[in-house]
Amino acid sequence: DQQVKQNSPSLSVQEGRISILNCDYTNSMFDYFLWYKKYPAEGPTFLISISSIKDKNEDGRFTVFLNKSAKHLSLHIVPSQPGDSAVYFCAASSRKTSYDKVIFGPGTSLSVIP
Amino acid sequence: DVKVTQSSRYLVKRTGEKVFLECVQDMDHENMFWYRQDPGLGLRLIYFSYDVKMKEKGDIPEGYSVSREKKERFSLILESASTNQTSMYLCASYGRSRNQPQHFGDGTRLSIL
Numbered sequence: 001d002q003q004v005k006q007n008s009p010s011l012s013v014q015e016g017r018i019s020i021l022n023c024d025y026t027n028s029m030f031d032y033f034l035w036y037k038k039y040p041a042e043g044p045t046f047l048i049s050i051s052s053i054k055d056k057n058e059d060g061r062f063t064v065f066l067n068k069s070a071k072h073l074s075l076h077i078v079p080s081q082p083g084d085s086a087v088y089f090c091a092a093s094s095r096k097t098s099y100d101k102v103i104f105g106p107g108t109s110l111s112v113i114p
Numbered sequence: 115d116v117k118v119t120q121s122s123r124y125l126v127k128r129t130g131e132k133v134f135l136e137c138v139q140d141m142d143h144e145n146m147f148w149y150r151q152d153p154g155l156g157l158r159l160i161y162f163s164y165d166v167k168m169k170e171k172g173d174i175p176e177g178y179s180v181s182r183e184k185k186e187r188f189s190l191i192l193e194s195a196s197t198n199q200t201s202m203y204l205c206a207s208y209g210r211s212r213n214q215p216q217h218f219g220d221g222t223r224l225s226i227l
Binding site for chain 2: 004
């Protein structure tokens with residue numbers, strides 16, 4: 001059973017508009033969340049993170065929102081650019097475990113159309 | 115800038131072969147990881163290591179083993195390759211502080227024929 005879910009395998013957005021990528025998790029022990037971006041033939045690169053003590057973290061065009069009661073987080077990209085076209089992975093971890101195991105979601109493929 | 119280098123970008127092997135995937139990082143990181151990425155499944159953890167000669171099983175260790183003789187190098191071994199091990203393999207590392215993001219290599223696309 002997947003502990004981190006990204007229910008939209010793909011998303012298409014017009015350049016300049018907002019992209020919203022969603023992620024749900026089931027394990028209430030998770031207290032740290034990350035988003036990674038992956039281009040074809042490259043490894044994932046870290047994008048932005050959020051701790052469970054916050055409900056929002058912003059970095060330039062990227063904002064992550066966390067709703068702990070709903071066990072839901074979302075990544076907003078504003079404005080979207082063609083270079084944002086990639087697969088986005090949501091990931092979660094818990095400081096309560098004895099080691100730093102990160103659970104990844106299945107990914108959402110974002111296409112930004114010029 | 116952190117560099118995680120995987121020895122091969124593409125690899126083709128035959129069933130039953132013993133396969134070695136090598137990963138080297140240059141930032142003196144304690145923690146190193148091996149994942150495989152399959153469509154619709156995301157990244158699944160095979161093994162990880164938090165120190166030299168230390169290893170822990172991840173979620174899908176069956177059919178794999180690892181070796182960490184030096185801090186900078188973490189090897190993934192397919193003892194007897196099978197076709198269901200055809201996948202993209204990703205190595206990652208990070209330092210001792212918790213909740214640091216992992217730095218990934220560019221991956222090895224392994225095909226088992």
